[in-house]
Amino acid sequence: MFLQTLPxxxxxxILSFLGFEHQRFCKRDLSKLAxxxxxxxxxxxxxxxxxxxxxxxKVSDSNxxxxxxxxxxxxxxxxDEEFGSIPDCLKDAASSANxxxxxxxxxxxxxxxxxELFAGYESQEDFLSxxxxxxxxxSKDVAEEMEIDLVMVAPLDEExxxxxxxxxxxxxxxxxxxxxxxxxxxxxxxxFERDADPFVILGMLEPWKADDETASxxxxxxxxxxxxxxxxxxxxxxxxxxxxxxxLVLEEPASRVxxxxxxxxxxxxxxxxxxxxxxxxxxKKSGINNHMxxxxxxxxxxxxxxxxxxAFCRKLLCGEEVEKRSIIxxxxxxxxxxxxxxxxxLFNLFQNILNHNVQLxxxxxxxxxxxxxxxxxSFSKSLKFGNFLLCFITRCSLLxxxxxxxxxxxxxxxxxxxxxxxxxKLASF
Numbered sequence: 001m002f003l004q005t006l007p008x009x010x011x012x013x014i015l016s017f018l019g020f021e022h023q024r025f026c027k028r029d030l031s032k033l034a035x036x037x038x039x040x041x042x043x044x045x046x047x048x049x050x051x052x053x054x055x056x057x058k059v060s061d062s063n064x065x066x067x068x069x070x071x072x073x074x075x076x077x078x079x080d081e082e083f084g085s086i087p088d089c090l091k092d093a094a095s096s097a098n099x100x101x102x103x104x105x106x107x108x109x110x111x112x113x114x115x116e117l118f119a120g121y122e123s124q125e126d127f128l129s130x131x132x133x134x135x136x137x138x139s140k141d142v143a144e145e146m147e148i149d150l151v152m153v154a155p156l157d158e159e160x161x162x163x164x165x166x167x168x169x170x171x172x173x174x175x176x177x178x179x180x181x182x183x184x185x186x187x188x189x190x191x192f193e194r195d196a197d198p199f200v201i202l203g204m205l206e207p208w209k210a211d212d213e214t215a216s217x218x219x220x221x222x223x224x225x226x227x228x229x230x231x232x233x234x235x236x237x238x239x240x241x242x243x244x245x246x247x248l249v250l251e252e253p254a255s256r257v258x259x260x261x262x263x264x265x266x267x268x269x270x271x272x273x274x275x276x277x278x279x280x281x282x283x284k285k286s287g288i289n290n291h292m293x294x295x296x297x298x299x300x301x302x303x304x305x306x307x308x309x310x311a312f313c314r315k316l317l318c319g320e321e322v323e324k325r326s327i328i329x330x331x332x333x334x335x336x337x338x339x340x341x342x343x344x345x346l347f348n349l350f351q352n353i354l355n356h357n358v359q360l361x362x363x364x365x366x367x368x369x370x371x372x373x374x375x376x377x378s379f380s381k382s383l384k385f386g387n388f389l390l391c392f393i394t395r396c397s398l399l400x401x402x403x404x405x406x407x408x409x410x411x412x413x414x415x416x417x418x419x420x421x422x423x424x425k426l427a428s429f
Contacts, residue, residue, distance in 0.1 A: 003033070008045035011037075015051035019058050027059045034059070160194055164204045171207055174214045184221035199237055203329050208245035215242050216261035223269070235269040236276035236327040244328065247281050248335050250291050259298060266303035272327075273303060274312055280326035280336055282316065287341035288349070297352040309358045313350075316340060317367040342375055347388040354395045365396050369403045376410040386416035393425050404429045 003011055015034075022030055034056035037044065167190065170183050187205065191198035207218055222238045243262055247254075266273035278299065281292060288296070300309055315323055321338055328336065340346070350368075354360070360368075372389065379385035389411060393400060400407065404426055411422045 004037070004040075008048050012045070012047040012051045015048065015055050019051065019055040022055065022058050030055060030059045157194075157196075160190070160196055160201075161204075163190055164201060168205050171205060171210045171214065171218075174211055177217055180214055180217040181221050184218050187218075188222055198234065199241075199329070202237055202241040203331060205241075207242045210242075212246075212255045212258040215246065216257050218242060219261055219265055223265075232269070232271045232275070235265075235272035239265070239269070239272055240276040240280065240327050240332075241329055244277050244280060245332055247277070247292060247295060248284060248332065250295070251289070253291055254295050259295060262295070263299055263302050266299050270304055270308060273299065274308075276327040278312065279316075279324065280328050280332075282346070282349075283324065283326060283336050283338075283340065285335055285337040285341065287343035288345045289343070290345050290348070293345040293349045293352075296349055300353060301356055306356065306358045309353060309356070310360060310364075313353065313358070314361050314364045317364045317371075342371070344379070344382055344384040347379075347382075348384050351384075351388040351391045354391050360396060360399070362399055365399045366403070368392065369400070369406055373406050373410040376413045380414045381416060382414075383416050383418070386414060386418040386422065389414070390418050390422050390425070393422060397425075397429065401429050 003014065006014070015037075018025065018030055018033075034052045037052040038049065038056065167183065167187055170179075174180065187201070187207075190196075191201045194201075207215065210218065219238055219242050222242075223235050243258075243265075246258065262277070266277065278296060281296065282288060284292075304312075317340075324338070326336060372392075375385075393407065408423065408426050411419060411426065414422075
């Protein structure tokens, strides 16, 4: 599906590459891809079709019962099942070394039971359990780039603890901008020049308790030095330890100085803004309110590119749980949910995103349609939900024609001022 969204020239180049390097890929997958493209005869480019046919010829076993071009559904009965199997060298090692715990590794039971191998673990079982728990996270790039969710808190030296306590007191009292800038420099030096985890240091300082003016100065000057080296990690830690906690408890309109500082900071660090501010805020356990929606809308409109916003929406609606991992201090983790909590404000946020001319992907639209059908009875009298529906159907009409019946069924369960307008719009599909 993703391949077919690319330009025809790119599709043909990809298929040509797969045909040239077909031995490196599973025959079953390549055959399925080629057949899917050849079966879709409408709108397919000549060179794409030719490249797909060449790919299918290379990965198909030639026999006299199937002739290429006459039937695309009858061939490829035999599939190379050896692609995902264990290599012969490992099979031989496993069969000839029964006494080994892991047959393909030169480790015997005596070696595995030695204390030196598992130094730092109380038992071999503890080590193996930690390996098993961590093996799944490496499959996602986001987990490779930042390991923030669970922070191993190492014991800090007494000197570092005393310095952190002194800085914490100074954070709570704003004296002047110049002194706050110097304070930010001291916090950065303590975080990087000492043998301590910067995330732990920021958690001890509790900078989110500072007033808005102090927070706006800190958030910029904390990122003056090391963000080039840290890329996303350090700006994310700064955001989630200063701005995010303030937003999670926001019950009134955010101050102008706080909003401006967040918007400008997010312009400079867009990936950090997504992972350490927008994502955890939207995933709040109790759902976002109107004031949070206003701040997020401002950031989306002024700090992020529409394509970035579209990808972010897809992550929210279609991403797996591991893709929605937020960068957040452990003390605030309890405020987040693993699933989206749909409120009127969240529907209003998506309406604002659509009005900002953000083009949602087809899978995002499909998920929204399923969600609308599910929650329509709960928001039957909500005007904000109705306005979102009208905007959604207007902006994404080309992607919604196949969902017309589902949408009509869902809209029929609502009773707002815009219900008739929505039904009239659907009737024109």
